[in-house]
Amino acid sequence: ETGVTQTPRHLVMGMTNKKSLKCEQHLGHNAMYWYKQSAKKPLELMFVYNFKEQTENNSVPSRFSPECPNSSHLFLHLHTLQPEDSALYLCASSQVVRLAGTSRGQETQYFGPGTRLLVL
Amino acid sequence: GQQLNQSPQSMFIQEGEDVSMNCTSSSIFNTWLWYKQDPGEGPVLLIALYKAGELTSNGRLTAQFGITRKDSFLNISASIPSDVGIYFCAGDDSNYQLIWGAGTKLIIKP
Numbered sequence: 383e384t385g386v387t388q389t390p391r392h393l394v395m396g397m398t399n400k401k402s403l404k405c406e407q408h409l410g411h412n413a414m415y416w417y418k419q420s421a422k423k424p425l426e427l428m429f430v431y432n433f434k435e436q437t438e439n440n441s442v443p444s445r446f447s448p449e450c451p452n453s454s455h456l457f458l459h460l461h462t463l464q465p466e467d468s469a470l471y472l473c474a475s476s477q478v479v480r481l482a483g484t485s486r487g488q489e490t491q492y493f494g495p496g497t498r499l500l501v502l
Numbered sequence: 503g504q505q506l507n508q509s510p511q512s513m514f515i516q517e518g519e520d521v522s523m524n525c526t527s528s529s530i531f532n533t534w535l536w537y538k539q540d541p542g543e544g545p546v547l548l549i550a551l552y553k554a555g556e557l558t559s560n561g562r563l564t565a566q567f568g569i570t571r572k573d574s575f576l577n578i579s580a581s582i583p584s585d586v587g588i589y590f591c592a593g594d595d596s597n598y599q600l601i602w603g604a605g606t607k608l609i610i611k612p
Contacts, residue, residue, distance in 0.1 A: 424590075472545075490547060
């Protein structure tokens with residue numbers, strides 16, 4: 383079983399559509415991430431979930447809505463997107479260790495294959 | 503926010519040549535990671551470095567964690583066609599967030 387899977391692999395949607403991206407990790411990790419990857423730019427971290435709680439939201443527009451029902455599954459709900467949202471959306475997971483009330487991330491993140499999104 | 507400077511942005515090489523790329527930061531990092539991304543796929547971890555001065559190999563790949571903790575390099579020896587792709591460095595800062603470089607695209611000349 384591949385460590386991190388993502389569906390769909392490709393998605394074309396209009397600006398008025400609602401769609402969802404799905405990610406599943408089979409590595410027993412407790413942290414999951416959504417990244418946006420645009421051409422010739424560094425990966426942009428969108429959301430982080432540690433122990434199923436959202437701990438980061440890097441100024442992402444509200445038309446992107448994450449959901450983490452359990453430590454193995456992560457969704458990204460899309461609504462009224464813009465053409466500039468077209469990109470590769472990557473999911474990743476890692477094992478986070480909590481020490482003395484803080485979250486010390488091992489931060490070796492394992493990625494899924496991504497969903498190539500085109501917004502028309 | 504923090505940024506990583508990764509260079510070169512792209513490289514055109516002949517098969518069999520050695521390749522070198524590096525990343526520098528204005529801040530100290532606790533961990534350096536090197537990933538490779540093939541077209542249509544997510545990044546795959548190549549090498550992880552956890553201590554300043556650490557030199558680690560993975561087959562023909564060698565990476566080092568700089569003594570100052572502000573830089574890292576990745577070398578590929580005797581490149582082969584399947585080495586083409588985009589190589590990313592990533593650093594784990596004091597807030598335990600991963601900061602990413604913009605990538606080095608490796609292209610093999612025909």
